[in-house]
Amino acid sequence: MSPSLERLELVMEPGEGPLLAQVKQALAERVGANGEALRWAITGLASPASVTGRPRLSIEAVVLRMPL
């Protein structure tokens, strides 16, 4: 099996504290064990829905999917 690339879009509601670790965690959970977000960025902010008052984040990524 060869590696492959796929696009991913997700929306997350960040909690308190630094964003970067939360974004990486959300990406890792969504991508799963056999992949890695090769390139990603927060590409949109939506009005807050959570108790933290922080905006929802739209994230777009290209995922490198590797055979297990």
Add this chain to the structure above:
Amino acid sequence: MAPPPLPTLMIVPTGVGCRVGGYAGDALPAARLLAAASGCLITHPNVLNAAALYWSDPRLHYVEGWALNRFACGELALAPKRQQRVGLVLDAAIEDPLRLRHVQVAQACGASLGLAIGPVVTTDEPLGVGLAWGRSGISWGSLGAPDALLRAGEKVVEGGGTAIAVVARFPDDPSAGALEAYRHGAGVDGLAGAEAVISHLLSRHLRVPCAHAPALAALPPDPLLDPRAAAEELGHTFLPCVLVGLSRAPDLVMPEAMAGRGRELLRAEQLGAVVAPAGALGGEAVLASAERGVPLIVVTSNSCVLQVDGAGLGLEVVEASSYAEAAGLVLALREGLALETSALHRHPPA
């Protein structure tokens, strides 16, 4: 006496339609100014690549986006280098006449600039570049055969290359209207997203400096061509700037190789400032630096299709209305001046 350099990171995200830096190396003047102000500017090929045009300056450090992110996160260091041997990966999909043009650019950079070039490796199957647009309007892309790219990159390294320039055959017209808008200075670079994916993939796999140039058929002359996009229409290829940039790119030094090299390495903890467009702060390098407390200078005039700003992300920022003002702020930091000093601002607080 000049104060010591203030290592500064300049980011202009690729494929998001920035007014400055969203075209053909058109952020280069801003990078030159920031390099002069800081004495040490780390930035990425999207900022410095202007196809047939380039600017070489020992204060400018050319670091591909994946490596730049890893650097900003403290996961690798940079070792400035006098010379890299730049190997060339050519996509098997490139037609023979266009391939010859690229090989001749490499030969010319050896003969006329004295760069160390080679080996030249052709992928064992076409890379199959695909272009796409995200919901936000930014450009993305993919490869049909990423493993062919990685195999060719491995051959370059085995053949003595210490940096890799990749040339992939791109679709000539990404979408109706998009190319024309880009050439007229009103659109997003439709190729840039795929270019970033290619160089990220190779950097991640081989841990050597990499950059990409697309191979495209020549376009008919356009009298309405925007000067910011014009550098891409001066020659037959986009390759010269990539070869020059990589020829002095810093080595990527992983943690296990850092011991005993303290003073020669550039590390994330040395960063004294980050400069980025005000609405494009949602990338890894900016977030990592800002969360470490590195002053984040945002250029409000460099708008793009995104509106991911400091207020929305909860980041503390210092606003600059232009790159000239940003360079002044970087110089102030380098001189040890407090940025809130009223005398530095156009309208001092009453």
